[in-house]
Amino acid sequence: MSGRMRSATAATAFQKQWFAELTAGARAGEQIAVLNADAPHEIFRALGIPYVVSQWWASIISAKQAGPAALTLLAREGLPDFSQQYDALPLAEQLLPGSERPWGGLPAPAFAVAERSGDVTAKIFEEWGRRPGTEAFLLSRTGGDPAPDRWWERVAHDWEGVFGTPRLDLLQAEIEELIGWLERRTGRRLDRDRLAEIMRLGNEQAEWNRRTRDLIAAARPTPLMVSDSIPAVMVPQWHRGTAWAVEAARALYHEVAERVDGGAAICPQERVRLMWIGRGLWSDLDLYRRFHDEFGAVFVWSMYLAIAADGYARYGDDPVRALAARFVGFTDQLYMPPWSSQWYVKEALAHGVDGVVHLVADDTPGAGFISEALEAAGIPVLEIRANNADARSSREAGIPDRIATFLRTRVAGA
Amino acid sequence: MSGLDGSATIGVIGADLPRQLVLAAGAVPRRLLGSWRPAVTPEAAELLGAVDIVAAGLLTELLGGRHDDLAGLVVCNDSAAHLRLFYLLRELGDRGRLPFPVQLLDVPPGADGPRAAFARDQYRRVADYCAAATGRGIDEASLRKAAAAESLVGLARERMRARRRAGRCTGVQALSAYRASLTEAPEQATAELDAATVEQAHDRLPVLVSGSFHPDATLYALLEESGLTVVADDHDTGDAAWLGDAVEADAVDDLIEGMLVQQRRRPPLSPRALAAERAQASAAAAEAAGAVAVLSLARELDDAPTWDAAALRRTLEPRGIPVVTAWRLQPQGLTEAVRAAAVAVRAEAAAAGAGR
């Protein structure tokens, strides 16, 4: 057993401090932005506009148990409280009385910017734009067409070929529209050299994540709990394009390398390597540890580090076009068949996993294709269809028993 | 592959494909519509995950071979459900589960500036796809013939709308005529639209139905049995269908330019438009049709209309037109939910009328 990762503790502490400073600045009159995860954050960084990512903020709102009260207030405004909650929660949080707001609440942003994923994100950001002091801007979301094979080998350099010129032309032009929109409202000018430097730092961060992922894939036994790598990867992701984020990604790599060199193991008797696909039940740490003793079975993989390794790097001379290439099909990489299944198989093989637990979420199309591709590669899959598994404990959903049975009956070595 | 008159049929899922483009390629466009209570196989449900059940019904029909007579299928990225369906159909097509290749049509909201450039490219691709599917080129003669035929549909559509407003065509008749027209050649479409009429003008409570598109007339029938009449609607199998709008053009590029102009003028559809745009358009439609109330109906997992409703209320209620909502409709309990909504509409309309 090894203790909690320093990188994870440091990232979590940093994020809290950063949020306090951001909100203090906003209360003192600084313009801030709320952005969804697929909006081109780098433009805001280059223009010096602090931003909060709505999905991250939603996770804090949920973790602080403020979600239900906020959604009730949303319903009182005549808006649905059951729809796309990850985007709706930050909007709803604005309605909470001061004392109930997590971390003191998010001050009204000057800018609310989103990429139109799905049918309702645009309308949620439109609602942001109706709030006093906030204006909204929306970017188009084109469909994933074409979809050439093995995207992860090509997106960093050959993104033009992967996503296609028309899609990139459109998003690049819309990012230029966004730049002009922000310049007019802030009186600032985008420094394109600064944007290029931000892209360079983001790529460097992605390269460290790639090294970390590769190191963990090759390490026997596994040196860290997946639950530890998540904050250590995700917090720097929200600060992408800063020297701090590069340093955090580098420090994570070195901490993992140190552990590997020192022979650290979360389970020294590791015999079986498992991959968990789907939304993590990472709050339920017990679940991930409980197969160590009986089966020597260890969860070695999370999509958070893996997508940070493969999904973000984009090299190119024109930073705006490269930025368009980062976001034009970002979620396609994870969720669109056949990209999703090809990538999971690649990752499963690279990590030498003996079995996969696939929590099939209803928000992913073609989940069956993923299981099928893994099985075809000789990797047994346990599909768990527990759409509300996160609302109940994994124990209630019977997940531990099912995994144990799966290990006994289908996974060699367990 | 071919209809009785020898022409090919191209399937369409979604509302963004102008019929004239398909007609000019020598094919009949057939919207695949589905139903409110579709049969859904476990395979289709599992593949799609949580989406509007109408999409799951369409996938079931396609995998069951019900549309194997099509020469091709165009899927519009006009809703999240349809985009998801396209991803699955592309993959299933690659596996040989469909007898035709599937083509995406991706028209970003607005169709202006860089979005117009993207849309232009998309329409060109679809024109090429249709021409390849039929094996006939698009030329001046076929463009003119298509324009003439579709503009007759447009005239019949206007005649039907006038009858509908005058109480001479019920909502069920109008919806059925729209649905039929969206699946047939212009001559039959014209006949369907002209046939939608009642002898005796009726005087039931006129309402506009907003929200999810209606794959069939089940809900309209329930509403009209409950003393309402649907005089207008803002979804794409009703008044907001892209039907009967022709562009006079000698070349494909001109046709596409004309279609982009039309695209910008079309009524905004819920899954892609902003709530404020929708509210303006729906309010104008409600007033033009003399609706005394608006009923917003949304299927379970078709959430876009639920985010429109607040704006609809803000726009309509000051004008004395109440808005009633029935959300998360699913096959189970559908009849009861719609009847209850009709009762609520009558009560709200009476209260609003008393206040006028």
Ligand code: SF4
């Ligand atoms: S130890 Fe030094 S040289 Fe080696 S990877 Fe880390 S920073 Fe680079």
Ligand code: SF4
């Ligand atoms: S089985 Fe693994 S987790 Fe359990 S005590 Fe031994 S090394 Fe630690």
